[in-house]
Amino acid sequence: MNLLTIIGESLRALRTNRLRTGLTMLGMIIGVAAVVLLISIGQGAQSKINQSIATMGSNLFIVLPGATSSGGLSFGSGSVKTLTVGDSEAIAELSLVEATAPVISGTAQLNYGANNWSTTITGTTPDYFNVGNWNIESGTFFSESEMRSAVRVAVLGKETARNLFGQEGATGKIIRVTNRPFLVIGVLEAKGQSLSGRDQDDNVFIPLTTSERQITGNQFPGSIRYMMVQAKSAKTMDEAEAEIVDLLRQRHRITGDMENDFTVRNLAAIADVATGTAKLMSLMLGAIASISLLVGGIGIMNIMLVSVTERTREIGIRMAIGANRRAILTQFLAEAVMICILGGVAGIILGISGAWIVSQLADMLIVITLGMVVLAFAFASAIGIFFGFYPARKAALLKPVEALRYE
Amino acid sequence: MLPVRPSTSSQPLIKIEHLCKSYALDNQANGSLNSQVLFDINIEIGQGEFVAIMGHSGSGKSTLMNILGCLDTPSSGRYWFSGQDVAALSGDALAQIRNRNIGFVFQGFNLLKRMTALDNVATPLLYAGMSRASSRKRALEQLRLTGLTDFSLYQPNQLSGGQQQRVAISRALINQPQLILADEPTGNLDSQTSCEIMALFQQLNREQNITIVLVTHEDDIAAYANRLIRFKDGRVIHDESVT
Structure with a gap:
């Protein structure tokens, strides 16, 4: 049959x-x-x-200030700002590191016309956009020279732009950040939620220098909240981490079996x-x-x-x-x-x-x-x-x- | 697997020597008991014979039919079908003999339910490897020869007993077998229909030289045959040609 x-x-x-x-x-x-x-x-x-994970950027470390102790008194992680812009610049020079981006952050009230919006304000360097895998939707990122001269320019996250401007174009408009006028030079492409569930688009980015001097202020000038570090290759993540730790211990004069006053987190490992x-x-x-x-x-x-x-x-x-x-x-x-x-x-x-x-x-x-x-x-x-x-x-x-x- | 060739005139279609059949009965109290049904049977049947086997129920005639039809195997003794020793054949070879060389007609018709008469007749051709379309064509032709053209699309339960038996005979004939084994083919039919069916067998025997072995316990049915074999308690007690 x-x-x-x-x-x-x-x-x-x-x-x-x-x-x-x-x-x-x-x-x-x-x-x-x-x-x-x-x-x-x-x-x-x-x-x-x-x-x-794809929106996060590749081969990333995040370096945070660690727990410190002084005279037998221990302080929680991040309570003392042990990392500086200098640390960030030094790490950027390492052979296995592609780029770094120091970050100062806080909260700020933003105004445009009758609209106001409270959001996270991030003071950083132009490298941040590259390291964090951000794309610009309209306008530009801020530049190295705008950074150096502490100009009042802002790059808005998509969600922030939507809340302040609605359908209106944001680029070229003046907004007030904690009552100081800032020129909006760009709006970022939307990224959606991060792995931890935070909305990555509700954000405003300004030059680190501007932030330090005019917005968030700084107890210890030059100190930063954390930094992003991008390694050159996914294969050398572990070696790059060792380099960063060695350099920071050296710069922070940590010797022998003293504990580090910073933490290096491998984001790729978290993603894995x-x-x-x-x-x-x-x-x-x-x-x-x-x-x-x-x-x-x-x-x-x-x-x-x-x-x-x-x-x-x-x-x-x-x-x-x-x-x-x-x-x-x-x-x-x-x-x-x-x-x-x-x-x-x-x-x-x-x-x-x-x-x-x-x-x-x-x-x-x-x-x-x-x-x-x-x-x-x-x-x-x-x-x-x-x-x-x-x-x-x-x-x-x-x-x-x-x-x-x-x- | 060798296909069975049509027998030459010199060798008998069926040859049985010292054939015995016993069944093992499982009995808890007495261990295993053997119940012997056939004792030392020796029969030769030539191509073209029309044989009636008679005997009381339990005399072993149905068991012999099953062995002749390659549905069952003897316990001892030998059986040659068309010169081939059946004991030496595989299950598949036996299936092929049943398919190509033997046609069965049963008392209870044994048609496949929920299948049309046409499909019932065509099924042996499908097992012979023919395509569905050509098997149906052949089956329709066969039904025409047995006078059932109008009933080809009826299912068995829509047909009368006589019609069902004609479908069964058509199915038995479809592969042009040398042998037809009919086990009380008229047992479920009235006398009028019985006569028609027997006339059909007689016609097949005379016109197509098909060997027919018929089991019955009715004398007037056995009278259609040319040779009568009587069984009693598993033994042949009488074997003669009648005219």
């Missing part, structure tokens, strides 16, 4: 007991739909994290952890859904065993008119596989629709890939073959005379 005939025969057999076929198939449909739905949710979460967690979650969701597929498969095996027993006489007749073992095996295997394939297709459609509904209702990012659909389909067929084989073999091994005599 050729394949088309076998498929035709098995479909006919499945049609004769529609309710039973439908219920058996339902196990498969639910299993496949669950796999598609849960994996697409998992992959959605994963790609959301990947997007956040986040990606790893998302992957694990994706895998776990898939595994849980696979269990329902397995249960569906057992249901198919159960029904096929009942069907073989019920149709013993039919098997006997078929053997009497010339069906060999392989023909009987193929017939019953084809029925199990057809249940799985039809159920698999329905399950994929249901799973994709479910994923779409979830993405609409819960405002979640859902990712459906062709590979995933193919995988679910292949898995369903494999389950059909695996669980259909035993009943089919049982049918094929019946003795013709006994099968014929079966009442």
Whole structure:
């Protein structure tokens, strides 16, 4: 018998007991739909994290002032400003470091016309935009010379610009930052949420010098809140970190087993952890859904065993008119596989629709890939073959005379 | 797997020597008991014969039919079909003999349910490797020969007993077998229909030289045959040609 005939025969057999076929198939449909739905949710979460990581900039360290102690009294991390612009400039000279960006930050009230908005103000150097992987939407970043001469210019985050200006263009307008007039020279492209869930677009950037002298002020001139450091290559992150630590210990005169008064954080490592967690979650969701597929498969095996027993006489007749073992095996295997394939297709459609509904209702990012659909389909067929084989073999091994005599 | 060649006139279609058949009965109290059904049977049937096998129920005639039809295997003794030793053949080779060389007609018709008469008749051709379209064409032709053209798309439960048996005979004939084994083919039919069916067998035997082995316990049915074999308690007690 050729394949088309076998498929035709098995479909006919499945049609004769529609309710039973439908219920058996339902196990498969639910299993496949669950796999598609849960994996697409998992992959959605994963790609959301990947997007956040992509906006972060590559090969980044963040260097923070660390805990210090003075005369037996310890101060919390960041309470003493141990890092300086000088540290930042020195680190930028290191062989494995591409660039650095020192940051002073605080909160500021911004006014434009009748609108006012309170946001984070970041005083930094022009390198910051490069290091942090920022793109300009309109206007320009501030320049090295504007930095040096402490000009009152500001670059707005997208969200800040929207709150102050609405639909109006912001570039070229004068805003007031804590009552001092600033010229808006640029608006940044939106980045969305950071890994920690902070809105990265609600921000205003001004030159470090301007900030220090006119806005945030500074207890200790030259000290900074933290700095971003970009390493030259992803491969030499660990070596670069060692260089930074050595240099800072030297500059801060920390010797022997004295504790560092600064902390170097590798953001790539943090990103790796986040990606790893998302992957694990994706895998776990898939595994849980696979269990329902397995249960569906057992249901198919159960029904096929009942069907073989019920149709013993039919098997006997078929053997009497010339069906060999392989023909009987193929017939019953084809029925199990057809249940799985039809159920698999329905399950994929249901799973994709479910994923779409979830993405609409819960405002979640859902990712459906062709590979995933193919995988679910292949898995369903494999389950059909695996669980259909035993009943089919049982049918094929019946003795013709006994099968014929079966009442 | 060697296809069975049509027998030459010199060798019998069926040759059985010292054939015995016993079933192992599992009995908890007495261990395993053997129940012997056939004792030392020796029969030769030539191409073109029309043989009736008679005997009371339990005399072993159905068991012999199953062995002749390659549905069951003897416990001892030998069986040559068309000169081939059946014991030496694989399961697939036996299936092929059942498919190509033997046609079965049963008392209970044994048609496949929820399938049209046409598809029932065409199924052996599918197992022989023919495509669905050409098998249906051949089946339709066969149904025409047995006078069932109008009923080709009916399912077995929509047909009368006589019509069902004609469909079964069409199915048995579809691969042009040398042998038809009919196990009480008229057992479920009224006398009028029985006569029609027997006339059909007689016609097939005379016109197409098909060997027919028929099991029955009715004398008037057995009268259609040219040779009568009587069974009693698993032994042949009578074997004669009648005219």
